[in-house]
Amino acid sequence: MGKYKKDVRQSKLLETVSKNPFLTDEKLAQQFDVSIQTIRLDRLELNIPELRERIKTVAQEEKEKVRSLSLQEVTGEIVELEMNVRAVSRFSVEESHTFLKYNIARGQYLFAQANSLCVAVIDYPVVLTKSAAIDFIKQVKVNDIVFSNATVQSIDNHVAKIEVISKVEDDTVLKGKFEMYFKNEDEDNDKNSD
Amino acid sequence: MGKYKKDVRQSKLLETVSKNPFLTDEKLAQQFDVSIQTIRLDRLELNIPELRERIKTVAQEEKEKVRSLSLQEVTGEIVELEMNVRAVSRFSVEESHTFLKYNIARGQYLFAQANSLCVAVIDYPVVLTKSAAIDFIKQVKVNDIVFSNATVQSIDNHVAKIEVISKVEDDTVLKGKFEMYFKNEDEDNDKNSD
DNA sequence: CTCATATTAGTACCAACTACTAAGGGGGAT
Protein backbone atom coordinates (compact mmCIF):
# COMPACT_ATOMS: atom_id res chain seq x y z
CA MET A 1 0.00 0.00 0.00
CA GLY A 2 1.26 3.40 -0.88
CA LYS A 3 2.02 5.90 1.79
CA TYR A 4 -0.54 8.50 2.54
CA LYS A 5 0.00 12.21 2.18
CA LYS A 6 0.49 14.13 5.34
CA ASP A 7 -3.04 15.40 5.81
CA VAL A 8 -4.63 12.03 5.05
CA ARG A 9 -2.23 10.26 7.33
CA GLN A 10 -2.94 12.67 10.14
CA SER A 11 -6.66 12.26 9.94
CA LYS A 12 -6.27 8.50 9.82
CA LEU A 13 -3.94 8.73 12.78
CA LEU A 14 -6.52 10.59 14.80
CA GLU A 15 -9.05 7.92 14.03
CA THR A 16 -6.68 5.06 14.77
CA VAL A 17 -5.60 6.47 18.08
CA SER A 18 -9.10 7.22 19.24
CA LYS A 19 -10.19 3.72 18.29
CA ASN A 20 -7.22 2.06 19.93
CA PRO A 21 -5.35 4.24 22.39
CA PHE A 22 -2.94 1.44 23.33
CA LEU A 23 -0.52 1.76 20.41
CA THR A 24 3.04 3.01 20.87
CA ASP A 25 4.61 5.45 18.45
CA GLU A 26 6.67 2.56 17.16
CA LYS A 27 3.59 0.49 16.28
CA LEU A 28 1.94 3.47 14.70
CA ALA A 29 5.06 4.17 12.67
CA GLN A 30 4.99 0.61 11.38
CA GLN A 31 1.31 0.82 10.63
CA PHE A 32 1.64 4.00 8.59
CA ASP A 33 5.02 3.02 7.17
CA VAL A 34 6.73 6.18 8.32
CA SER A 35 9.40 6.87 10.88
CA ILE A 36 8.77 7.30 14.57
CA GLN A 37 9.74 10.94 14.26
CA THR A 38 7.02 11.56 11.76
CA ILE A 39 4.45 10.06 14.09
CA ARG A 40 5.74 12.25 16.88
CA LEU A 41 5.54 15.35 14.76
CA ASP A 42 2.02 14.35 13.81
CA ARG A 43 1.02 13.89 17.42
CA LEU A 44 2.54 17.22 18.24
CA GLU A 45 0.59 18.95 15.52
CA LEU A 46 -2.63 17.18 16.38
CA ASN A 47 -2.24 17.51 20.12
CA ILE A 48 -2.45 13.78 20.61
CA PRO A 49 -0.95 12.95 23.99
CA GLU A 50 1.58 10.21 24.44
CA LEU A 51 0.61 6.58 24.99
CA ARG A 52 0.79 6.69 28.77
CA GLU A 53 -1.35 9.77 29.00
CA ARG A 54 -3.90 8.23 26.66
CA ILE A 55 -4.09 5.08 28.74
CA LYS A 56 -4.37 7.08 31.93
CA THR A 57 -7.27 9.05 30.54
CA VAL A 58 -9.07 5.89 29.53
CA ALA A 59 -8.42 4.36 32.94
CA GLN A 60 -9.82 7.36 34.74
CA GLU A 61 -12.91 7.41 32.60
CA GLU A 62 -13.36 3.71 33.19
CA LYS A 63 -13.10 4.24 36.91
CA GLU A 64 -15.84 6.83 36.82
CA LYS A 65 -17.99 4.51 34.79
CA VAL A 66 -17.59 1.65 37.23
CA ARG A 67 -19.17 3.80 39.87
CA SER A 68 -22.13 4.78 37.80
CA LEU A 69 -22.41 1.41 36.08
CA SER A 70 -22.79 -0.42 39.32
CA LEU A 71 -25.69 1.85 40.03
CA GLN A 72 -27.24 1.27 36.67
CA GLU A 73 -27.36 -2.46 37.03
CA VAL A 74 -30.47 -2.45 39.06
CA THR A 75 -31.95 0.85 38.39
CA GLY A 76 -32.08 1.75 34.83
CA GLU A 77 -29.98 4.25 33.13
CA ILE A 78 -29.26 7.78 34.16
CA VAL A 79 -30.22 10.14 31.38
CA GLU A 80 -29.78 13.52 33.02
CA LEU A 81 -27.61 14.50 35.88
CA GLU A 82 -26.94 17.84 37.50
CA MET A 83 -24.87 17.03 40.54
CA ASN A 84 -26.50 17.87 43.86
CA VAL A 85 -29.45 19.42 42.05
CA ARG A 86 -31.44 16.97 39.97
CA ALA A 87 -31.29 13.77 37.97
CA VAL A 88 -33.45 11.64 35.72
CA SER A 89 -33.27 7.92 35.08
CA ARG A 90 -35.01 5.54 32.75
CA PHE A 91 -36.06 2.03 33.66
CA SER A 92 -37.65 -0.40 31.30
CA VAL A 93 -39.88 -2.93 33.03
CA GLU A 94 -39.33 -6.50 31.97
CA GLU A 95 -41.13 -9.66 32.86
CA SER A 96 -38.61 -10.57 35.52
CA HIS A 97 -39.60 -7.46 37.44
CA THR A 98 -43.24 -8.37 37.70
CA PHE A 99 -45.61 -10.65 39.49
CA LEU A 100 -45.89 -13.37 36.92
CA LYS A 101 -49.63 -13.75 36.94
CA TYR A 102 -50.52 -10.12 36.65
CA ASN A 103 -47.59 -8.50 34.90
CA ILE A 104 -47.54 -5.82 37.53
CA ALA A 105 -44.12 -4.58 38.53
CA ARG A 106 -43.02 -5.32 42.06
CA GLY A 107 -42.70 -2.16 44.09
CA GLN A 108 -39.15 -2.91 45.10
CA TYR A 109 -37.93 -2.27 41.58
CA LEU A 110 -39.55 1.11 41.47
CA PHE A 111 -38.06 1.78 44.87
CA ALA A 112 -34.66 0.63 43.66
CA GLN A 113 -34.80 2.98 40.70
CA ALA A 114 -35.73 5.92 42.89
CA ASN A 115 -33.29 5.02 45.60
CA SER A 116 -30.27 4.62 43.39
CA LEU A 117 -31.14 7.79 41.54
CA CYS A 118 -30.88 9.54 44.88
CA VAL A 119 -27.48 7.97 45.45
CA ALA A 120 -26.33 9.10 42.03
CA VAL A 121 -27.48 12.68 42.28
CA ILE A 122 -25.48 13.32 45.43
CA ASP A 123 -21.89 14.02 44.51
CA TYR A 124 -20.13 12.46 47.46
CA PRO A 125 -18.14 9.26 47.69
CA VAL A 126 -20.35 7.76 50.36
CA VAL A 127 -24.10 8.19 50.10
CA LEU A 128 -26.48 6.23 52.29
CA THR A 129 -30.23 6.23 52.56
CA LYS A 130 -31.37 7.56 55.91
CA SER A 131 -35.09 7.39 55.38
CA ALA A 132 -37.62 7.02 52.62
CA ALA A 133 -41.33 7.68 52.38
CA ILE A 134 -42.92 6.29 49.26
CA ASP A 135 -46.36 6.39 47.73
CA PHE A 136 -47.09 3.92 45.00
CA ILE A 137 -49.76 5.65 43.04
CA LYS A 138 -50.43 3.55 40.00
CA GLN A 139 -49.62 0.09 38.78
CA VAL A 140 -46.70 -0.33 36.45
CA LYS A 141 -46.89 -3.10 33.87
CA VAL A 142 -44.43 -5.03 31.85
CA ASN A 143 -42.93 -3.07 28.93
CA ASP A 144 -43.69 0.23 30.61
CA ILE A 145 -40.83 2.68 30.60
CA VAL A 146 -40.50 4.49 33.89
CA PHE A 147 -38.83 7.88 34.06
CA SER A 148 -37.78 8.80 37.53
CA ASN A 149 -37.14 12.41 38.39
CA ALA A 150 -35.14 13.33 41.47
CA THR A 151 -34.99 16.89 42.73
CA VAL A 152 -32.79 17.89 45.64
CA GLN A 153 -34.89 19.97 48.00
CA SER A 154 -32.22 20.81 50.51
CA ILE A 155 -28.68 19.83 51.19
CA ASP A 156 -26.80 20.66 54.34
CA ASN A 157 -23.89 19.38 56.35
CA HIS A 158 -24.45 15.67 55.95
CA VAL A 159 -28.04 15.17 54.87
CA ALA A 160 -29.83 15.84 51.60
CA LYS A 161 -33.57 15.79 51.16
CA ILE A 162 -34.71 14.65 47.78
CA GLU A 163 -38.08 14.39 46.14
CA VAL A 164 -38.61 11.72 43.54
CA ILE A 165 -41.45 11.46 41.08
CA SER A 166 -41.63 8.51 38.72
CA LYS A 167 -43.83 8.58 35.67
CA VAL A 168 -44.94 6.30 32.90
CA GLU A 169 -45.75 8.62 30.07
CA ASP A 170 -47.85 11.29 31.78
CA ASP A 171 -49.00 9.18 34.68
CA THR A 172 -47.30 9.55 38.00
CA VAL A 173 -46.71 6.07 39.37
CA LEU A 174 -44.56 6.82 42.39
CA LYS A 175 -43.87 9.75 44.67
CA GLY A 176 -41.17 9.59 47.26
CA LYS A 177 -39.22 11.64 49.73
CA PHE A 178 -35.74 10.46 50.58
CA GLU A 179 -33.29 11.61 53.18
CA MET A 180 -29.79 10.73 52.13
CA TYR A 181 -26.82 10.82 54.45
CA PHE A 182 -23.48 11.53 52.82
CA LYS A 183 -19.86 11.97 53.71
CA ASN A 184 -16.33 11.87 52.35
CA GLU A 185 -14.45 8.60 52.26
CA ASP A 186 -12.17 9.39 55.15
CA GLU A 187 -14.73 10.76 57.56
CA ASP A 188 -15.71 8.35 60.25
CA ASN A 189 -19.24 8.00 61.36
CA ASP A 190 -21.89 5.39 61.85
CA LYS A 191 -25.28 5.45 60.29
CA ASN A 192 -27.64 3.91 57.87
CA SER A 193 -27.44 1.33 55.25
CA ASP A 194 -27.41 2.19 51.63
CA MET B 1 1.96 8.49 63.17
CA GLY B 2 4.44 5.73 63.79
CA LYS B 3 5.53 3.47 61.00
CA TYR B 4 3.74 0.22 60.51
CA LYS B 5 5.32 -3.16 60.78
CA LYS B 6 5.97 -4.98 57.57
CA ASP B 7 2.88 -7.18 57.51
CA VAL B 8 0.55 -4.35 58.47
CA ARG B 9 2.13 -2.05 55.95
CA GLN B 10 1.78 -4.64 53.22
CA SER B 11 -1.88 -5.26 53.85
CA LYS B 12 -2.51 -1.52 53.96
CA LEU B 13 -0.54 -1.18 50.76
CA LEU B 14 -2.74 -3.72 49.03
CA GLU B 15 -5.81 -1.84 50.10
CA THR B 16 -4.41 1.54 49.12
CA VAL B 17 -3.36 0.40 45.69
CA SER B 18 -6.64 -1.32 44.96
CA LYS B 19 -8.55 1.77 46.00
CA ASN B 20 -6.32 4.12 44.05
CA PRO B 21 -4.18 2.48 41.38
CA PHE B 22 -2.78 5.81 40.22
CA LEU B 23 -0.06 6.28 42.84
CA THR B 24 3.63 6.07 41.99
CA ASP B 25 6.09 4.22 44.21
CA GLU B 26 7.38 7.59 45.28
CA LYS B 27 3.97 8.75 46.50
CA LEU B 28 3.40 5.45 48.23
CA ALA B 29 6.78 5.68 49.91
CA GLN B 30 5.88 9.13 51.22
CA GLN B 31 2.50 7.91 52.37
CA PHE B 32 3.93 5.01 54.34
CA ASP B 33 7.04 6.90 55.42
CA VAL B 34 9.44 4.30 54.06
CA SER B 35 11.93 4.32 51.20
CA ILE B 36 11.02 3.67 47.60
CA GLN B 37 13.00 0.44 47.75
CA THR B 38 10.84 -0.87 50.54
CA ILE B 39 7.71 -0.16 48.52
CA ARG B 40 9.25 -1.97 45.59
CA LEU B 41 10.14 -4.99 47.68
CA ASP B 42 6.60 -4.99 49.02
CA ARG B 43 5.13 -4.85 45.55
CA LEU B 44 7.41 -7.67 44.51
CA GLU B 45 6.32 -9.84 47.42
CA LEU B 46 2.66 -9.02 46.96
CA ASN B 47 2.73 -9.30 43.18
CA ILE B 48 1.45 -5.80 42.77
CA PRO B 49 2.34 -4.64 39.26
CA GLU B 50 3.90 -1.30 38.60
CA LEU B 51 1.91 1.89 38.18
CA ARG B 52 1.75 1.75 34.40
CA GLU B 53 0.59 -1.83 34.37
CA ARG B 54 -2.04 -1.06 36.97
CA ILE B 55 -3.34 1.86 34.95
CA LYS B 56 -3.34 -0.21 31.80
CA THR B 57 -5.33 -2.95 33.49
CA VAL B 58 -7.93 -0.50 34.70
CA ALA B 59 -8.14 0.97 31.21
CA GLN B 60 -8.64 -2.40 29.63
CA GLU B 61 -11.17 -3.64 32.13
CA GLU B 62 -14.21 -4.41 30.16
CA LYS B 63 -17.43 -2.80 30.99
CA GLU B 64 -19.19 -6.12 30.62
CA LYS B 65 -19.29 -6.66 34.32
CA VAL B 66 -23.02 -6.60 34.00
CA ARG B 67 -23.86 -9.01 36.71
CA SER B 68 -27.59 -9.35 36.72
CA LEU B 69 -28.43 -9.09 40.33
CA SER B 70 -32.05 -9.85 40.34
CA LEU B 71 -33.83 -8.29 43.22
CA GLN B 72 -36.16 -11.23 43.24
CA GLU B 73 -33.66 -13.66 44.62
CA VAL B 74 -32.81 -11.13 47.19
CA THR B 75 -35.86 -10.98 49.22
CA GLY B 76 -34.72 -13.62 51.64
CA GLU B 77 -36.27 -16.72 52.87
CA ILE B 78 -39.39 -16.77 54.92
CA VAL B 79 -38.79 -18.54 58.20
CA GLU B 80 -42.04 -17.84 60.06
CA LEU B 81 -45.47 -17.03 58.73
CA GLU B 82 -48.79 -16.46 60.43
CA MET B 83 -51.13 -15.31 57.70
CA ASN B 84 -52.43 -11.77 58.03
CA VAL B 85 -50.72 -11.45 61.39
CA ARG B 86 -46.94 -11.65 61.25
CA ALA B 87 -43.98 -13.08 59.35
CA VAL B 88 -40.21 -13.29 59.58
CA SER B 89 -37.66 -13.57 56.82
CA ARG B 90 -33.95 -14.09 56.71
CA PHE B 91 -31.61 -12.43 54.24
CA SER B 92 -27.90 -13.04 53.97
CA VAL B 93 -25.97 -10.08 52.59
CA GLU B 94 -23.48 -10.90 49.89
CA GLU B 95 -20.92 -8.84 48.16
CA SER B 96 -23.14 -8.25 45.18
CA HIS B 97 -25.60 -6.42 47.39
CA THR B 98 -23.09 -3.88 48.56
CA PHE B 99 -21.24 -0.83 47.42
CA LEU B 100 -18.02 -2.37 46.24
CA LYS B 101 -15.69 -0.03 47.99
CA TYR B 102 -17.26 0.00 51.38
CA ASN B 103 -19.06 -3.31 51.75
CA ILE B 104 -22.17 -1.53 52.92
CA ALA B 105 -25.44 -3.01 51.70
CA ARG B 106 -27.49 -0.92 49.33
CA GLY B 107 -30.71 0.21 50.94
CA GLN B 108 -32.82 -1.10 48.13
CA TYR B 109 -32.06 -4.67 49.12
CA LEU B 110 -33.17 -4.11 52.67
CA PHE B 111 -36.26 -2.46 51.28
CA ALA B 112 -36.84 -5.41 49.00
CA GLN B 113 -36.66 -7.84 51.87
CA ALA B 114 -39.14 -5.84 53.94
CA ASN B 115 -41.41 -5.19 51.02
CA SER B 116 -41.69 -8.75 49.87
CA LEU B 117 -42.24 -9.90 53.41
CA CYS B 118 -45.25 -7.60 53.50
CA VAL B 119 -46.52 -9.11 50.29
CA ALA B 120 -46.11 -12.59 51.74
CA VAL B 121 -47.82 -11.96 55.03
CA ILE B 122 -51.05 -10.81 53.41
CA ASP B 123 -53.12 -13.77 52.39
CA TYR B 124 -54.71 -12.46 49.23
CA PRO B 125 -53.99 -13.27 45.64
CA VAL B 126 -53.15 -9.70 44.70
CA VAL B 127 -51.10 -7.62 47.10
CA LEU B 128 -49.64 -4.29 46.08
CA THR B 129 -47.62 -1.73 47.96
CA LYS B 130 -49.55 1.47 48.47
CA SER B 131 -47.03 3.38 50.51
CA ALA B 132 -43.89 2.85 52.51
CA ALA B 133 -42.03 4.90 55.08
CA ILE B 134 -38.62 3.58 55.91
CA ASP B 135 -35.90 4.54 58.33
CA PHE B 136 -32.50 3.10 57.73
CA ILE B 137 -31.00 3.06 61.16
CA LYS B 138 -27.67 1.32 60.93
CA GLN B 139 -25.30 0.18 58.22
CA VAL B 140 -25.52 -3.40 57.11
CA LYS B 141 -22.32 -5.02 55.94
CA VAL B 142 -21.42 -7.96 53.81
CA ASN B 143 -21.93 -11.34 55.52
CA ASP B 144 -24.48 -9.87 57.93
CA ILE B 145 -27.66 -11.87 58.28
CA VAL B 146 -30.73 -9.71 58.40
CA PHE B 147 -33.90 -10.91 60.08
CA SER B 148 -36.94 -8.98 59.06
CA ASN B 149 -40.01 -9.02 61.25
CA ALA B 150 -43.38 -7.93 59.86
CA THR B 151 -46.36 -7.33 62.14
CA VAL B 152 -49.77 -6.50 60.75
CA GLN B 153 -51.12 -3.54 62.70
CA SER B 154 -54.51 -3.30 61.07
CA ILE B 155 -56.30 -4.86 58.20
CA ASP B 156 -59.58 -3.67 56.74
CA ASN B 157 -61.48 -3.77 53.53
CA HIS B 158 -58.62 -3.44 51.09
CA VAL B 159 -55.70 -2.03 52.98
CA ALA B 160 -53.36 -3.53 55.55
CA LYS B 161 -50.94 -1.54 57.68
CA ILE B 162 -47.78 -3.40 58.53
CA GLU B 163 -44.81 -2.55 60.67
CA VAL B 164 -41.46 -4.02 59.77
CA ILE B 165 -38.36 -4.15 61.91
CA SER B 166 -35.15 -5.61 60.51
CA LYS B 167 -32.32 -6.61 62.76
CA VAL B 168 -28.76 -7.86 62.51
CA GLU B 169 -28.24 -9.78 65.71
CA ASP B 170 -29.61 -7.38 68.31
CA ASP B 171 -29.17 -4.20 66.33
CA THR B 172 -32.16 -2.72 64.59
CA VAL B 173 -31.06 -1.72 61.10
CA LEU B 174 -34.36 -0.78 59.51
CA LYS B 175 -37.80 0.30 60.66
CA GLY B 176 -40.64 0.65 58.20
CA LYS B 177 -44.34 1.16 57.92
CA PHE B 178 -46.05 -0.23 54.85
CA GLU B 179 -49.57 0.17 53.56
CA MET B 180 -50.47 -2.76 51.39
CA TYR B 181 -53.42 -2.80 49.06
CA PHE B 182 -54.97 -6.19 48.42
CA LYS B 183 -57.85 -7.74 46.53
CA ASN B 184 -59.13 -10.96 45.04
CA GLU B 185 -58.10 -11.90 41.55
CA ASP B 186 -61.41 -11.14 39.95
CA GLU B 187 -62.04 -7.76 41.54
CA ASP B 188 -61.37 -4.90 39.28
CA ASN B 189 -59.72 -1.85 40.54
CA ASP B 190 -56.82 0.37 39.76
CA LYS B 191 -54.13 1.18 42.20
CA ASN B 192 -50.55 0.78 43.06
CA SER B 193 -47.79 -1.23 41.71
CA ASP B 194 -46.39 -4.09 43.67
C1' DC C 1 16.68 24.36 -10.87
C1' DT C 2 15.15 26.20 -6.57
C1' DC C 3 13.04 26.46 -2.39
C1' DA C 4 9.62 25.45 0.96
C1' DT C 5 7.75 21.68 3.10
C1' DA C 6 7.98 16.98 4.69
C1' DT C 7 10.51 13.42 6.48
C1' DT C 8 14.11 11.13 8.83
C1' DA C 9 18.18 10.80 11.92
C1' DG C 10 20.32 11.57 15.97
C1' DT C 11 21.28 13.43 20.60
C1' DA C 12 20.28 14.60 25.40
C1' DC C 13 17.05 14.11 28.84
C1' DC C 14 12.93 12.42 31.70
C1' DA C 15 9.68 9.33 34.57
C1' DA C 16 8.90 5.23 36.43
C1' DC C 17 10.13 1.61 36.60
C1' DT C 18 13.07 -3.78 36.95
C1' DA C 19 16.93 -6.33 38.54
C1' DC C 20 20.59 -6.61 41.07
C1' DT C 21 24.39 -5.87 44.72
C1' DA C 22 25.64 -4.21 48.95
C1' DA C 23 25.56 -1.93 53.20
C1' DG C 24 23.37 -0.83 57.74
C1' DG C 25 20.10 -1.48 61.76
C1' DG C 26 17.43 -3.73 65.33
C1' DG C 27 15.92 -7.48 67.79
C1' DG C 28 15.90 -12.17 69.75
C1' DA C 29 17.97 -16.34 71.20
C1' DT C 30 21.88 -18.20 73.14
Next chain:
DNA sequence: ATCCCCCTTAGTAGTTGGTACTAATATGAG
Protein backbone atom coordinates in the same frame (compact mmCIF):
# COMPACT_ATOMS: atom_id res chain seq x y z
C1' DA D 1 27.71 -9.18 74.65
C1' DT D 2 27.60 -11.70 70.32
C1' DC D 3 25.73 -13.75 66.53
C1' DC D 4 22.44 -14.10 63.19
C1' DC D 5 18.56 -13.09 60.60
C1' DC D 6 15.36 -10.21 58.76
C1' DC D 7 14.14 -5.74 57.34
C1' DT D 8 15.31 -1.62 55.37
C1' DT D 9 17.86 1.50 52.69
C1' DA D 10 21.32 2.92 49.17
C1' DG D 11 23.08 2.74 44.84
C1' DT D 12 24.04 1.20 39.99
C1' DA D 13 22.86 -0.41 35.39
C1' DG D 14 19.42 -1.13 32.05
C1' DT D 15 14.47 -0.68 30.02
C1' DT D 16 10.31 1.57 27.87
C1' DG D 17 8.19 5.14 25.83
C1' DG D 18 8.38 9.00 25.59
C1' DT D 19 9.85 15.05 25.09
C1' DA D 20 12.58 18.59 23.07
C1' DC D 21 15.70 19.90 20.16
C1' DT D 22 19.05 20.21 16.07
C1' DA D 23 20.41 18.83 11.73
C1' DA D 24 20.42 16.42 7.51
C1' DT D 25 17.99 14.70 3.51
C1' DA D 26 13.87 13.97 0.19
C1' DT D 27 10.32 15.55 -2.54
C1' DG D 28 7.37 18.11 -5.24
C1' DA D 29 5.46 22.52 -7.18
C1' DG D 30 6.41 26.53 -9.57
